[in-house]
Amino acid sequence: MRILLLALLTTLLPAQAAFLVKPYLQLGDAPRPAAQERLELMWHAEDRGGAWTVEVQRGQGWTLQPAPTFHRLEVPPLPAHRIYRAALKNLKPGARVSYRVKLDGALVFAAEAQARKPGAHRMIVFGDAADGSASQLGIAKAVLAERPDAVLLVGDLVYGMGLASEYRKRFFPVYNSEEVPLMRSVPFLGLPGNHDVPFRRSAEAAAYFAYWSLPLNGxxxxxxEANAAPAVPGTHDAVVAAAGPAFPRMASYSFDYGPVHWTVLDSNLYADWESPALKAWLEADLKAAQGAAWRIVALHHPLFQSSRSHFDDQWMRPISPILEKHGVDVVLAGHVHNYQRTAPLRFRPGQVGHRGRPVAGEFTVDEAFDGRTITRAKGILHIVTGAGGAELYDPWQTDVRASWQPWTRVFISDKHSFTVLEVDGRTLKLRQIDAEGHELDAVTMTKPSPARPPSGR
Ligand SMILES: [Fe+2]
Known part of the structure; x- marks a missing residue:
């Protein structure tokens, strides 16, 4: 009996003790689709030895993946831990693939991953997320029910200061649990909001750069340097070291998913998008994406929004002409804790004053677009989707249209919600869903088919 018990314990112990944070999927530094797709699998474990292996199922057999690597992170109050990464390679585009993780030969984790789809897909977007509330969990469950292919969080990923210990407590246990097995099944992408950047007095701040793995093409x-997240030497060294090449570069990047080109921007005040370096990158990125059917920009601070809260934070407005010039269709932001949708807008900034202030200018509003019968937008649709968990802002404005800016068409701040983007070729459907799965808003955008080259006959 004792031997049996010992044998049972030996089998179970590695599984129990294996993870501090269970495996979660990231896009990794793979901005562009490929004939053989890949994903990155990350997990956190105690700072001790052990032979980790990752396998992907192929037909009846399992294929061993390249050996996992790790960075060590020691930032109080968390004990030193290891952040592991392993590639899931040679995935068929769009396939669901089974993978499993072993420690010292014992199976400790198994799940199924969604490889990037080459065409029609469902991307879910929300921000201002992990505050540890019941609302955060409610949204996480509703997101799972919508069966996304990937999830993008538009900043303020974890409250209150983007700390490693806050990720451990409020982020991973909610988005990657047995109850809500999202992050083990589909890749999560993110970007830094004002709560995710280095905080001067906290060594464990800016964990974003160490815990996420996203394209390094920003x-x-x-x-x-100017425009980089301001890590303080002597304070943030451990996080910066664990981040490797991701710090500070991973703050902005771009990637393609199906027919969509995504441009992801760090809109925190230290990043000046009027500076030649950032402006040149943005222009070049959008210029190179003209072949994509859709161009979407994601960032934390909205360019245009109506909430009384954070009204002064519309400092990203000056990039609007660049986005318009290169045919950006939608801008998705967070920061403001509610849902807002504008009419399609074009904007000419007036004099750009101090950063950190809204910018006045001239608006051209597409009054005809309604997203139902008239679906070709003349201008950019600006979406605020910051109702992903944290306490809502200005709920009273929901029913007081006179408090909205003239170009705001929908303002919902009495419910938490998230955005579902369903893209199929030249049709993009945007739906806003609440924690009960009810549709709060829906618009469809379409584009004409591209002109066919002359046949020569
Ligand atoms: Fe924010």
């Missing part, structure tokens, strides 16, 4: 920033 502006070539270096630590300490």
């Amino acid at each position: 502006p070539g920033l270096r630590a300490g």
